[in-house]
Amino acid sequence: MKNTFLTLFLLFSLLTITLMFSNCASKKYENVAYLDKAVSEKTAKEPLPTLNIFSPKKLKKNFKKFDSKNEKLPVLIFVHGGNWNSGDKETYNFFGRNFAKKGIVTVVVGYTLSPKANYDDMAKQVSTAINWTKENIAEYNGNSDKIFLTGHSAGGHLIALSTMNPKYNIKDNTVSGLILNDAAGLDMYNFLQEEPPTSNSSYDTTWTKDPKIWKKASPIYYIDEQTPPIMLYLGKKTYESIKVSNRDFVDSLHHFQPNVEPILLNKSHIPMMVQYFFPWSNRYDEIIKFIKEN
Template identity: 30%
Template sequence: MTMRLGQRIGQALLAALATAGCSPLRTFDALVPKDGGTMRIAADLPYGADPRQRLDVYAPRRPGASPLATIVFFYGGSWSSGTRRGYGFAARALASRGFVVVVPDYRLVPAVRFPAFLADCAASVRWARANVARYGGDRARIVLVGHSAGAYNAAMLALDPQWLGDARGAVRGFVGLAGPYDFLPLEGPITTATFGAWPVPEETQPIRFAGAGDPPALLLSGAEDRTVLPRNGRALGHVLQAAGVPVEVREYPRLGHVGMVTALARPLRGKAPVLADIAAFAHRVTQGAPASSRPPAARP
């Protein structure tokens, strides 16, 4: 497949997804070319008893002798849709940059409301902390990455200590792609259905928990995003910076909400350096951190 043909396919799929919404992306994932030298090394691993509490693990085919830094990737979908099986393209893209990547499912609205899906995401990170060494990942160097609702989930785990407890010490950084971090009052049907029953609305907002001691953050947005306005990233970035937390805020021109995650796919990487920026940040925040002393066990 030539690059030009790949770009045409990717652009056509992006146009369809922009009409249909950002999740699920299974058709997109099935059709776009994947990064070579990577593989899904484990599938359907349970981190809880519910059928939605399952995850997949991706890695380079030849990871080397030392454990690789771990990325836990949370997909979006308005907290009401999505499947990890639509994000193999994103996981393989990140794995191609030298990471072990964990992609969990989590329970969705209307089966649950806030904060049940956060409890699931936290459980998946604790699973990574306890088990990722078996798959070549470093349990002491974890970066949380999420898109849209997944960026919200990642932000809450990174900023509010209640969710991860002692495991939060392994989180070396947080990357949010088009994330909602400051969206009160609850006005739309999505946020009302997801968060409206919680008695203290302020407790649903990531920006409320931002403060000194939080892990470094990379907040990425598309300048053309009309679903989650880029002001969310600017607002959270301002609070983190004021608290002395290392933070980078970037907005990509000509990129919308769906484009923030599809730019990770090979045919669309020319639209914005989303993958390069995530990889550079994740390597930087994990390189100075002490690696786990446990060598990776043989893979099944």
């Protein structure tokens, strides 16, 4: 028992020290506005969501390998999950700081949750955040030509939909790649036919009860030759619905990106995100490798 407590104490101490150094190595720009009230009449009366930006305080030599010409750094936009009705960007400061420490300018996006917004409102906000980043990230030392998106759970759905559905007005070549982390909602059309939406988790608000809308909300139906390079993580112990939709998504994606296969991890849904708390996680190296290759 004493050894267990000693191990936990040492681990906590190590994490505390790591976070202290991460804070010193990065700068956080808080609550940056990216929306105006014209974006959505439905959410105009609510406080508008904002985003946080994390960038390295200093350009170390090992960062210059990303862009030797102008030393601008690649950009990673992160959208959190939470079943479309919960979550907060502030929870993910560790994600932004850890990537910034490794030389990636990281944007953590807040968005309006259900029932105050539906999936379409959320996707519009996420797409606006992407376009805002494209136009403004150079001011934060980011390379506007190397923008990658990542999202966990509902966030995976939102980054995929906002990028792949033409209605959200993301221009070709804006997004250099997508990293889906145990993404939910990739095929809501099939899922909701089996599990019709109710007031539980505000699904009737998020998705409506119209099957035509469910199909419009599903990224799987927008896969084509314009789809950016995709990297996927999938938990072996995640929800069955996520396993099914991810496998169907990959099967469809193979028509255009035949070499993509999900990276399977022996984790359940929440630990698929919690693992990023640890800056030594292999996920950081894998994602940075993907960024370099694309």
